[in-house]
Amino acid sequence: MNPLISGLNDKVFLVTGGASGIGLACAQALAASGAKVVCADLQQTQDLPQGCEFRKLDVCSEAMTNELVSDVLARYGRIDGLVTSAGISRVGDLQSMTLQEWEQVLQVNLTGTMLSTKAVASHMKQRGQGSIVAIASINGMLGNPTNLAYCTAKGAVIQMVRSLASDLGSYGVRVNSISPGYIHTPMTAMLDELPVGKAFEEMHLLKRAGQPAEVGNAVAFLLSDLASFITGVNLPVDGGFSAAKVIAI
């Protein structure tokens, strides 16, 4: 049990992208607090902790997402919270990126987040409670010329969360985003051994990359009743990356 985050015991959470990296760490943090977690992902993992179960999902498919939510409701009778962590990144600037890459990145990161939220929202509205956390990025807060589609999608997620919080607040449903900095996961593994990875770490005020669990703990907090008056915010979990411009001397 996680002694810091109480009140999650027996609650039911859906985590998209829950088979890897940050999504898996969110599932671990929630399960450690006694929650039931459905990890929905394109790919399966053998390493799900106790309290977690895997369901196959392509977040780009509205039909598959709606079917999954119906199944979870039929089985558990409730969904207390949603984490949207399914995401992909494609490096490319305006000239080098293809239209297909642009559409794919927007589809998974932005449309997928909207579809998952839409699928759980009517249940949460009926119950008059619920908490949704979208995993955005520091790349949605600051410009980056080499990752155009991803930055655009994540910036849109942050803005969508504010709009969803306005829509759902009067029903008692909270919607927030978290913007991680550089976190060691399979998505960033190619950076870890390169000089650019080290340089990226140095741009964080804490002079290191983060661990997935450091994001998972913040997500568990936002999903819990400890965050009962927090909605419509974007919380950077980025070792200070977005707080200051680091100048190399």
Ligand SMILES: NC(=O)c1ccc[n+]([C@@H]2O[C@H](COP(=O)([O-])OP(=O)(O)OC[C@H]3O[C@@H](n4cnc5c(N)ncnc54)[C@H](O)[C@@H]3O)[C@@H](O)[C@H]2O)c1
């Ligand atoms: N790692 C970082 O430094 C970092 C920083 C900021 C934001 N993020 C965001 O955090 C989230 C998780 O990323 P991660 O670093 O854990 O990467 P990851 O690759 O380890 O995990 C992403 C998961 O999403 C799943 N996924 C991809 N497309 C999907 C689809 N169409 N339907 C269902 N599942 C799908 C993948 O199978 C994978 O399991 C992403 O949204 C990412 O953009 C990561």
